[in-house]
Amino acid sequence: MKEFKGRVIAEGTVEAKALVSHGGLNTLASFQKALQFGDKKATCGDQNNPDLYGKQMAGKALCLPATIGSTTGGLVLYCACSMGRQPACMLFSEPIDSLAAAGAILADVWLENSKMPVIDSLGEEFLAYVKDDMNITVKEGGVVVCQS
Amino acid sequence: MNLSKEQQDILDGKQGDVLAKVMQTLVRYGEVFGADAMVPVTSKYNHLVTSFGLKALAPVYELMDKLIESGNVSKQKFSADPRPLDPNVPSSFLQNFVFKNFMYSKQEDYEKQLEQIGIMDKDAYTCTCYMDEVGNTPAMGEVLSWSESSAVVYANSVLGARCNRNSGIIDLMGSVAGYVPRFGLLTDEGRKATWVVKIETTKKPEAQLLGSAIGMKVMADVPYIEGLDKWLGGELDEAAKTYLKDFGAATASNGAVGLYHVENITPEAVKYGKDLVAEGAKVYVVDDAELQRVYDSYPVIWKKKDATPKLCFMGCPHMSLNQLIDWTKKVEQGLKEAGKTKVCIPTVFTAAPAVLKKFEETPYAAVLKKTGVITSYICPLMYMNNPLSGKMPVITSSNKLRTYTSARYYTDEEILEQITKGGAER
Numbered sequence: 001m002k003e004f005k006g007r008v009i010a011e012g013t014v015e016a017k018a019l020v021s022h023g024g025l026n027t028l029a030s031f032q033k034a035l036q037f038g039d040k041k042a043t044c045g046d047q048n049n050p051d052l053y054g055k056q057m058a059g060k061a062l063c064l065p066a067t068i069g070s071t072t073g074g075l076v077l078y079c080a081c082s083m084g085r086q087p088a089c090m091l092f093s094e095p096i097d098s099l100a101a102a103g104a105i106l107a108d109v110w111l112e113n114s115k116m117p118v119i120d121s122l123g124e125e126f127l128a129y130v131k132d133d134m135n136i137t138v139k140e141g142g143v144v145v146c147q148s
Numbered sequence: 149m150n151l152s153k154e155q156q157d158i159l160d161g162k163q164g165d166v167l168a169k170v171m172q173t174l175v176r177y178g179e180v181f182g183a184d185a186m187v188p189v190t191s192k193y194n195h196l197v198t199s200f201g202l203k204a205l206a207p208v209y210e211l212m213d214k215l216i217e218s219g220n221v222s223k224q225k226f227s228a229d230p231r232p233l234d235p236n237v238p239s240s241f242l243q244n245f246v247f248k249n250f251m252y253s254k255q256e257d258y259e260k261q262l263e264q265i266g267i268m269d270k271d272a273y274t275c276t277c278y279m280d281e282v283g284n285t286p287a288m289g290e291v292l293s294w295s296e297s298s299a300v301v302y303a304n305s306v307l308g309a310r311c312n313r314n315s316g317i318i319d320l321m322g323s324v325a326g327y328v329p330r331f332g333l334l335t336d337e338g339r340k341a342t343w344v345v346k347i348e349t350t351k352k353p354e355a356q357l358l359g360s361a362i363g364m365k366v367m368a369d370v371p372y373i374e375g376l377d378k379w380l381g382g383e384l385d386e387a388a389k390t391y392l393k394d395f396g397a398a399t400a401s402n403g404a405v406g407l408y409h410v411e412n413i414t415p416e417a418v419k420y421g422k423d424l425v426a427e428g429a430k431v432y433v434v435d436d437a438e439l440q441r442v443y444d445s446y447p448v449i450w451k452k453k454d455a456t457p458k459l460c461f462m463g464c465p466h467m468s469l470n471q472l473i474d475w476t477k478k479v480e481q482g483l484k485e486a487g488k489t490k491v492c493i494p495t496v497f498t499a500a501p502a503v504l505k506k507f508e509e510t511p512y513a514a515v516l517k518k519t520g521v522i523t524s525y526i527c528p529l530m531y532m533n534n535p536l537s538g539k540m541p542v543i544t545s546s547n548k549l550r551t552y553t554s555a556r557y558y559t560d561e562e563i564l565e566q567i568t569k570g571g572a573e574r
Contacts, residue, residue: 009180024367024404029552032533035204036251047449048551068367068404070552071197071295074315075208082207097368097404098332101180102315109173110211 001147004126008142009096010108012117016088018134018146019060021051022127024068027076027099030057034085035076042085061136062087065127067100077103081114089138092120093127119144149178150185155327166218170321177318178329186327187334190291191309193268193284194226194323195277197295197316200530201255202232208317209254212261215324222266222323227277227284229296230466230498231255232530236522238459238494243536251534265320273525274500276393276466278302281502288415291334293322297406298397298465298548304407306384306392308415310334313368313406333406339416340426341372341409348435352379354559355391356547358434359398361442365432368404372425377412384413390468394546397465401548449554455541460491460567461528461555463498464546469506472499472523476512479519482568490520492570493543501525521567529553 029046033039034057042058058080067073077100080086086107090100096118104118117138130136130146137145151159159175161168174186198208215221232252239247259267268284275296277284286292288308294300295314303309312332314322322328332338343366347353353376362371380388392410399405409417409424416424462475475497483489497516499507504523507513516523528544531537532553542555543566550557558566 026551032552033535036202036534047447047554066368066404069297069401071297071300071313071319072316075198075205075317078317079205079207083204096180098177098181098313099315099404101177102318105173105176105180106315106317109169109176111207 001145002129004122004144004146006119006122006142006144009101009118009120010104010116012089012115012138013140014088014117014138016059016061016136018130018132018136019052019055019057019062019087020127020130020132021049021062021064023049023051024066025049025052025062025064026069027067027073027103028070031076031080035079035083040085042080057087058085059088061089061091061138063091063127063130065094066092066097071099073099074102074106078106081107081116082111084114086114086116089117089119091122091126091136091144093122093124094120096120149175149183149329155186158325164218166214167220167325170220170325173318173321174325174327174329178331181329181331183329183331185330187291187330189224189293189322189326189328191286192224194222194224194292194319195284195294195296195299196226196228196319199229199273199527200232201252201258203250203253209258209261211317212265216261216264220324221264222320223326224323225266225268226323227268227272227274227282228262229273229275230525230527231273232527234524234526236524237496237526237531246534246536271501274466275299275527276468276500278307279468279500279503281469281506282500291328293319293328295319297400301396301400301406301408302393304333305396305409305414306389313404339370339407339424341370341424342426342429343369343371344425344429344431345371345373346431346433347373347375347379348433349439350436353434353439355394356398356545357439357443357559359395360402360547361434361439362432363399363401363403363405364442366403366405368406370407370409371405372409372411372417372429374411376410380410380413382412386468386470388413390471393465393468398547401551446550446557448556450541450556451539457493457541457543457566459540459542460493460495460563461498461542461544461546461549462495462563464528464544464549466503467497467499469503472497472503472507473510473512476516478564479521479568480515482564483519486569488568489518491567493567495521495567497521497523498526498528499523
């Protein structure tokens with residue numbers, strides 16, 4: 001078991017299984033099929049991301065360095081949250097990028113019942129330590145606990 | 149963050165709950181990145197990334213309704229990304245049915261929303277709004293609230309305007325409030341390069357391939373590129389702008405680049421030179437072998453990898469006028485050499501409606517039509533984003549289209565070979 005501390009972008013506590021991307025998450029490429037064609041599991045459609053491609057993202061503790069790609073990224077995340085297809089939480093090893101921040105804040109400000117805790121700046125060690133299917137607990141104050 | 153009295157009043161709800169939420173969104177967004185103030189948007193026009201009435205984006209339309217119903221429309225007119233549908237583009241009966249009745253069933257409703265909220269005109273749908281023919285061309289130093297990754301990187305790099313890589317919805321909120329948070333690419337410090345990229349190729353690097361390589365390497369950082377000026381003719385002419393349009397789109401979609409400087413070419417690099425390079429900047433050398441490595445790394449996700457292409461898309465981002473003319477000449481010559489009159493693969497060249505109108509006024513339009521190439525204002529990405537189109541073997545020289553869809557990337561030369569001679573296996 002290991003504990004990490006980051007910065008809170010969107011508040012909340014949650015427990016979920018880890019899903020780890022070591023490369024940037026291309027939000028549009030990853031979520032577009034899930035949003036368009038009713039895939040409630042939000043299966044990742046980004047062919048360039050071998051860590052995530054074909055895996056369920058909805059309900060997972062998505063651990064990643066940053067998001068990349070199209071500037072639809074924030075609204076895609078906002079829509080995923082509104083439709084209940086978002087990850088349980090998003091945990092960034094690096095300081096959050098502008099598109100992911102937009103999605104997290106839009107969902108937090110404009111949606112009442114679709115919370116998605118978002119923590120950033122967890123550090124390189126976090127991403128090196130966390131593995132798929134680890135049990136992740138997000139606590140108050142940006143504390144993230146990972147255990148096998 | 150320091151807010152003016154007017155900004156604080158808006159945040160406190162003195163101009164209504166909806167505008168307060170808009171300001172709250174922008175302030176929180178800025179605070180995450182250490183913004184020191186909310187600064188006025190100074191460009192004449194905005195540009196929005198969301199142009200498509202996708203049924204799946206219902207939450208966005210609901211939010212737009214909240215803005216419209218509360219009277220919080222954009223303070224500036226705006227252009228928007230390309231439309232997702234065009235009857236000129238070949239599609240099957242089933243594709244048409246799915247496009248109109250399922251995927252883009254909200255297109256008409258959404259375009260009505262855009263009219264209510266402030267779109268420039270009915271032809272203002274393109275990802276290359278900065279083309280002279282379209283007229284949304286910001287000046288150096290102007291502050292923007294744009295989105296569309298390829299347009300943002302172009303505005304910052306080639307025009308010297310100042311804009312962060314805003315997301316859809318945040319773009320609109322900036323022009324509803326009239327302010328954007330000052331951080332990142334709006335600041336002098338944020339525009340410094342933390343990478344020096346040295347181009348050491350033996351020929352002019354393919355724009356979309358070089359952009360992809362740099363994007364994947366530097367991700368969201370700012371690169372200062374040395375050695376590219378000699379391949380661009382040493383000045384920012386129309387050909388260089390077209391090259392940088394395609395190059396930038398690849399850096400932004402294969403990575404997350406919002407600004408690049410090209411030594412002796414882009415305006416800030418011309419003005420400040422190596423002073424733009426931050427202390428401790430990392431170095432990335434791009435030579436022929438590196439470009440080949442990147443090219444070979446692209447996965448081909450067609451079910452049948454040797455399938456005969458059924459469609460070719462050129463113009464993601466939309467083609468410039470000089471690009472349409474150049475390609476008309478190339479296709480005409482290629483067909484002549486092959487002893488053919490029509491392209492071997494259904495081919496679509498996409499460009500802004502205003503650019504297509506200009507092209508139609510040239511003699512090249514009739515020449516291109518004779519070759520069988522179709523012109524369209526469509527967004528190839530939106531056309532491709534469904535299981536029916538996704539199963540089609542589509543080829544493109546757009547690294548952005550490759551990244552987001554199943555389209556297979558080929559260099560310009562290979563695309564020309566494919567559409568005029570039907571060859572170019574790799």
